Amino acid sequence: MAPKPSKAEKKVAYDAKLCQLLEEYSQILIVAADNVGSTQLHNIRRGLRGDSIVLMGKNTMMKRSIRIHTEKTGNKAYLNLIPLLQGNVGLIFTKGDLKEVSEEVAKYKVLNIPTKINKGTVEIVTPVELINKGDKVGSSEAALLPKLGIRPFSYGLVVVSVYDNGSVFSPEVLDMTEDDLVEKFAAGVSIVTSLALAISYQTLAAAPHMFINAYKNVLAIVVATEYSFPQADKVKEYLKDPSKFAVAAAPAASESVAAPAAAKEEEKKDEPAEESDEDMGFSLFD
Structure with missing residues (x-):
């Protein structure tokens, strides 16, 4: 051995x-x-x-x-x-x-937790503080817990x-799921973007916003001066004659209204036509 x-x-x-x-x-x-x-x-x-x-x-x-x-x-x-x-x-x-x-x-x-029930009954003869949070469960408490419906x-x-x-x-x-990671990543990108815009520091996340802000600044200068460029010409036309903007917006509005109307009309076509009294060959007052 x-x-x-x-x-x-x-x-x-x-x-x-x-x-x-x-x-x-x-x-x-x-x-x-x-x-x-x-x-x-x-x-x-x-x-x-x-x-x-x-x-x-x-x-x-x-x-x-x-x-x-x-x-x-x-x-x-x-x-x-x-x-x-x-x-x-x-x-x-x-x-x-x-x-x-x-x-x-x-x-x-x-x-x-060891449990032992004597003849299937438990009798409490005096008030007892059973157990407090953090205490270790003893044999007496273990016997009482199931009877009280408390799971050990x-x-x-x-x-x-x-x-x-x-x-x-x-x-x-x-x-953590992939959705949680994407949400946290998006929140981080948003913070980086806000910080970069606040201190005018170029980052990939802030670049689109910087371009848009720059375009707005240039557009404001063009509107206030005689200088212009192709992308700003239409804006200046709308400012000179606001009715043109209304005309341009009208087709889009009419299309949005026409769609539900067409759908409603289609529903009416599908519904069976109700037969009138005249179609039956007599009237209620005959």
């Missing part, structure tokens, strides 16, 4: 394993593992099998291994992981889609941070 490895040998093996995972994977989910049992953790590992690996361990060991790997590779981006290793946490190394892996982890939740908490691995190629961000980012 082979002798059990010593603590020093275990540390060396753990360092080697974590360094290898850091080398192979660029995406890591940092998960809180409070109240997660070994059986539940085994089910999570089995569910993620394929493109993801779950690694647990003491924070001091993980930090030590990360620093060792940083010294070997010279890549200081891994040091961004160290501040995230607080409390009872683990690492999920993955090559899959971060959102899909996060959703898969969330599936494995169990109730960590569920426990599982919870993604608290995401590491992706040296960048660290909140897991809420994984829930």
Whole structure:
């Protein structure tokens, strides 16, 4: 029977394993593992099998291994992981889609509350403050909660941070859709455009507005002077004789009115004609 490895040998093996995972994977989910049992953790590992690996361990060991790997590779981006290793946490190394892996982890939740009902009844003989927010649910409270219709908490691995190629961000980012990204990008472009216009700094986003504003300025000068150019001639004609503008606007207005009228006329054609008394050959007064 082979002798059990010593603590020093275990540390060396753990360092080697974590360094290898850091080398192979660029995406890591940092998960809180409070109240997660070994059986539940085994089910999570089995569910993620394929493109993801779950690694647990003491924070001091993980930090030590990360620093060792940083010294070997010279890549200081891994040091961004160290501040995230607080409390009872683990690492999920993955090559899959971060959102899909996060959703898969969330599936494995169990109730960590032992319950036992005596003959199916619970009798409360004195006023009891059952539980306050933040308190740990004990066996007595666990027995009462189902009877009161209060569902107990569920426990599982919870993604608290995401590491992706040296960048660290909140897991809420994984829930963002393409529409959310487009909306945020559009808002950013609007801010850049406003700033560029305010300080007269040329940017691609502000260029169309600058051209339009410049055209308005030139047009204002042309209207106030005798100078003109082809694009401004029609504007000057309208200013001299406003009736021309009314004539030009009339066809567009008539078209917009004619369209609904034509549609209404078409509906009338489709309706069956009502037969009059005269068509029947007699009158109501005959």
